[in-house]
Amino acid sequence: MFVLIVGSGRVGSSVATTALRAGHIASVLDQDPLSHERLDVELGRSWEESGGRFTIGTALEMDALMEAGIAEADVFIACTRGDNTNLVVSQVAQRRFGVPKVIARVLDPRRAAWYAEQGVHTICGTAIAIQQLEEAAFGST
Amino acid sequence: MSGLYVIVAGAGKVGWNLTRELINKGHEVTVIDSDRRRYLSVEQELEHSVQYGDATELWVLERAGIQRADLVVAVTGDDEDNLLICQVAKEKYLCERIIARVNNPRNLVHFELLGIEPVVSATDLILRLIEHEVPRYGMIHLLDLPQERLEIIEMIVSEGAPAAGRRVADVTLPDGALVISLLRDGRGYVPKGDTVVKAGDEVLVVLDPGLEEDITRWFVKTDGLPVSGHDVARG
Numbered sequence: 001m002f003v004l005i006v007g008s009g010r011v012g013s014s015v016a017t018t019a020l021r022a023g024h025i026a027s028v029l030d031q032d033p034l035s036h037e038r039l040d041v042e043l044g045r046s047w048e049e050s051g052g053r054f055t056i057g058t059a060l061e062m063d064a065l066m067e068a069g070i071a072e073a074d075v076f077i078a079c080t081r082g083d084n085t086n087l088v089v090s091q092v093a094q095r096r097f098g099v100p101k102v103i104a105r106v107l108d109p110r111r112a113a114w115y116a117e118q119g120v121h122t123i124c125g126t127a128i129a130i131q132q133l134e135e136a137a138f139g140s141t
Numbered sequence: 142m143s144g145l146y147v148i149v150a151g152a153g154k155v156g157w158n159l160t161r162e163l164i165n166k167g168h169e170v171t172v173i174d175s176d177r178r179r180y181l182s183v184e185q186e187l188e189h190s191v192q193y194g195d196a197t198e199l200w201v202l203e204r205a206g207i208q209r210a211d212l213v214v215a216v217t218g219d220d221e222d223n224l225l226i227c228q229v230a231k232e233k234y235l236c237e238r239i240i241a242r243v244n245n246p247r248n249l250v251h252f253e254l255l256g257i258e259p260v261v262s263a264t265d266l267i268l269r270l271i272e273h274e275v276p277r278y279g280m281i282h283l284l285d286l287p288q289e290r291l292e293i294i295e296m297i298v299s300e301g302a303p304a305a306g307r308r309v310a311d312v313t314l315p316d317g318a319l320v321i322s323l324l325r326d327g328r329g330y331v332p333k334g335d336t337v338v339k340a341g342d343e344v345l346v347v348l349d350p351g352l353e354e355d356i357t358r359w360f361v362k363t364d365g366l367p368v369s370g371h372d373v374a375r376g
Contacts, residue, residue: 060220060221060245060248060251061247062247062250082221083197084197084219084221084222084224084225085221087221087225088221088224088225088251088255089221091254091255092251092254095254095255096254108197108198110198110199110200111197111198111199111225114199114229114233118232
C-alpha cells in the first residue's frame with residue numbers, strides 16, 4: 001500500500017516507520033526539514049536509505065501534497081500538531097483526491113466527535129487518555 | 142440590514158476594526174481572540190464585546206452564542222482556522238451567513254472544495270486592482286463571474302492590429318467569445334456583422350475564461366499573427 005503521512009512529529013514518524021517496516025510505500029510530508037531526523041532515529045539509518053519518501057512543505061500546499069504522492073495514496077494520515085490543519089487536509093484527501101482510507105488525528109475531543117459524525121475518520125488521543133485515566137483512577141477492576 | 146448578531150473570529154487588525162464599525166452601525170458583535178495579550182488590549186476599548194478563547198473550539202463558539210448568530214466572520218491569520226470555523230458555523234450550527242478571509246490565495250481551492258463562500262482575499266483584491274491599473278496586453282477585466290464561467294474584458298484596438306479595418310463578421314474569434322460593444326468617440330454601439338472595427342475603438346468582449354490571449358491577439362498589435370482561423374493579411 002501507499003501510505004502518505006502528513007506531519008512528522010512523535011506520532012507521524014512512528015506510524016511512518018511502522019508502515020515502512022511492514023513493507024508499504026511510505027511518504028512523509030512536513031514543513032520542517034529537521035523533522036527528518038526523527039525518522040532516521042526511529043530506523044537507525046537514514047529514512048531514504050530505508051526506502052522512505054520525504055517532502056518538505058505545508059499540509060495545505062497543493063504542490064507539496066502532489067509531490068508527496070497524494071494522488072496515488074491508498075492511506076492518508078493527517079497528524080500535524082494543528083487539529084484544524086488535520087481536519088481540512090483530510091477532507092481535501094477524501095473529497096478532492098478520493099483517497100480510500102483517510103485518518104485525522106484531532107486532539108480536541110469535541111471537534112473529533114463532530115467531524116467523525118460528518119464522515120471524517122478521527123483519532124482523538126485526548127479522549128483515549130481521558131478514558132484510560134478515568135479507568136486507572138476510578139475503574140472497578 | 143439592522144440589528145444583526147455577528148460573531149467575528151480573530152481580533153487582529155481586520156477583526157478589531159470590523160467589530161468597531163459593525164458596533165457603530167448598530168449591530169451586536171462578539172469578537173473572539175485566542176491571544177491573551179491581544180484580548181486584553183482589545184478589551185480596553187470594546188469591553189464585553191470581546192471574548193478570550195480559541196474560536197475553533199466548539200464550546201467557545203457556543204459561549205459566544207453561535208446558535209443565535211446571524212453572521213459569522215472568520216478573519217484570523219490562519220486559513221485552516223477560518224475554514225474550520227466557517228464549516229462548523231454553517232454545517233453544525235446552521236448559521237445562514239458566513240464570510241471567510243483567505244490569507245494565502247493558494248488556499249482558495251480548499252475553501253471552494255468545502256463550500257465555504259463568500260471569501261475575501263486582500264492579496265487577490267490588490268492584484269485585481271493592479272491588473273486594472275496596469276492592464277496586461279492593454280486589456281482590462283470589467284467583470285469576472287467565476288461561478289458562471291464568464292468574463293467581460295475591454296481593450297483598445299491598436300494601430301495595425303489584425304482586427305483594425307475589418308468587419309466584425311471577419312474577426313473570427315474562438316468559440317465562446319463575442320464582441321458585445323464598440324465604443325467610438327465617446328459613444329457605444331452594439332456592433333453588427335458589417336460594422337468595421339477601427340484602431341482606437343474600445344471593444345468589449347464577453348468570453349469564457351482562458352480565451353483572453355486568443356482574443357487580445359486580434360485587437361492589440363503583437364508580433365505574431367492570430368492563431369485562430371484563417372489567413373490574416375496585414376497592412
